[in-house]
Amino acid sequence: KLPMHSCSNLSLQKMLRKMVTMRRIFHVKADVMCTVLLLMLFCILLYVHQNMSIQFNILSSKSPSSHLEPQLPPCKPQPKSKPSQSKSKPQSKSRTKSKLRKKNVTPTKTAGKPLPTMPPFDFERYLREKDNRNFKLLIDQPEKCHVREAEEEEGTKKAPYMLIAVKSVAADFDKRQVVRRTWGKEGHFQNNVSIRTVFLLGVPRNQSALPLWDRLLGYESQTFRDILLWDFEDTFFNLTLKETHFLEWVNSSCPHVKFIFKGDADVYVNIENILEMLQGQKPEEDLFVGDIIIHAKPIRRRTSKYFVPEFVYGGGLYPNYAGGGGFVMSGHTARRLSSACQQVELFPIDDVFLGMCLQLIGVKPSRHQGFRTFGIPRPSAAPHLQTFDPCFYRELMVVHSLSVPQIWLMWNLLHDPKLSCHNSTNPTSGPFRWRGRMGEAVEEEADYGGKQVFVTH
Template sequence: SGPEGAPYMLIAIKSVATDFDKRQVKNMNVKKVFLLGSHAFSDILLWDFEDTFFNLTLKEIHFLQWVNVSCPKVKFIFKGDADVYEMLEGQEISKDLFVGDIIVHAKPIRRRNSKYYVPEFIYGQGIYPSYAGGGSFVMSGHTAVKLHLACQEVELFPIDDVFLGLCLLRIGLQPTRHEGFHTFEIVRPSAAPHLQVFNPCFYRELMVVHSLTVPQIWLMWNLLHDPNLQCNSSQDPTVFPFSGSNFGGMN
């Protein structure tokens, strides 16, 4: 909780029924835990529509509506699964904040066989507005209120990440890229083609990394929680990614 008893952070995680293996912890089905938690804390949000790729935008809209009605005083909102408190220290809750792995100058895909195909009659412009890739980001409660209003004015779009980008454009807010978010996994530097990037020292200060398989997630989790883990800060490019020198705020 934050000042005056208001929630400091709301963590929202999207999930689908087919992600069974990702909802297991120590051989226990997390779904059971969620159901118990839902009865006790009402922390599971359910809506009545088919859970498909093109309905992900509806999840964003309903979630923003829920925040506006049920948790309007929350300081920060995180969509992902990691500890972000250090990054948020010193941030003013009365100002806009939207950070993640920001994709800029992305072009609509016009190939009909693509999962992300968008015909011109749906979106006729040649470039998408800046948006957070991977559906993972941190925003302030102040920004969430604005996005809730914007999503009622912006026409529905089949790609949820881009839809939020359109809403950000509507409220005149430019999202900020943060090195703690990696939508397309950790990229091996061209100057070091043989560098082993699947190393816990690369991951220990990150918040979101996509494109890992379930076995890789289990392995990395155990490596990160190894009490004997030692990293050389002089060689670790992810050391202190949340410090002021690496974090850009918003106006």
């Protein structure tokens, strides 16, 4: 038998070992728990920081005006500075904060030109105030569709054969001038066809960028008699108002026009080809032709100027619509659209809005290969191919996104008697062919009558 003191020593040692072991376990558990707790706190702080920064950017970018893009202060001349370089230069704290708030705004290259809306946009305010859709006509052309007796076609009753309507802004005087002198020229053409032209404008958003803009448009109206000016601000999201007011003007001031071409000022248009296409078409029947976009989905990406949130449009697909660069419709269709567009909810994107109006009246737009509202693509097999070629343009009707010199140059190239294209000996040989019968839609679809139309409540 062991003595009593040795047994007590052994038990004491065992207790000490247990205490040391328990202490080590406790330290390990405590370290693990502290680490997990710190990670959770870090994640919570990161989440709160991101949400607060997003809300701060949204609140700082909202505009107080209705139907408008975010408000911008007038630009100050800075001779040797660029917007991209100013962010990297150290400046005072106040200037740095203000520039951070404006980092989503893209400056315009031309004074007075409406800036594309860069999200976030105050869509809730837009929805609240979009029912204000009737604005005063400040400059009118009541005699525009009264053709002189010498130009009257038999049975037209002083109405032009074609009305050309061009979307423009006040500062783009040079674009209006090149249209007037080239493809938008008014007059009496072959086969007893009369053409009239109007430009559609609103009030400039930044009036300080173009002083005396109202005098400019007043003088233009006196000289050319082709300006239509309404009392709404000329912005990207107000192009829908320009659409509805133009259709109302056609219905009241030009009700007997046979056909209408409507497009942008930065397009080249072969009016001769369009007139050839319209031969045999009946102006008293529905007709809507252009570069038709089908099965387009609403853009939910906030960085796009075409961003539309779900609470504005919850559908998965847009109705078929024509690219806004240019399209042709009959006078009968324009008059029906004038009534239909008063029933459809205003939508921020004018091209899609017009597609909604076509859907309401049951007119299926037809695609024509001659309308190139996205320009002429360069084939991947020929990356060095020159697409700005009159031999390409002579077979088309509308080509979008051209500069003023390009429009003037292409017009003169195509009307040069020395022009020679080896692929075709006769410019009118092989007339433009439709995909399917005339007036037929691009592809088979369900009847519009079975679809829900985006109408007013």
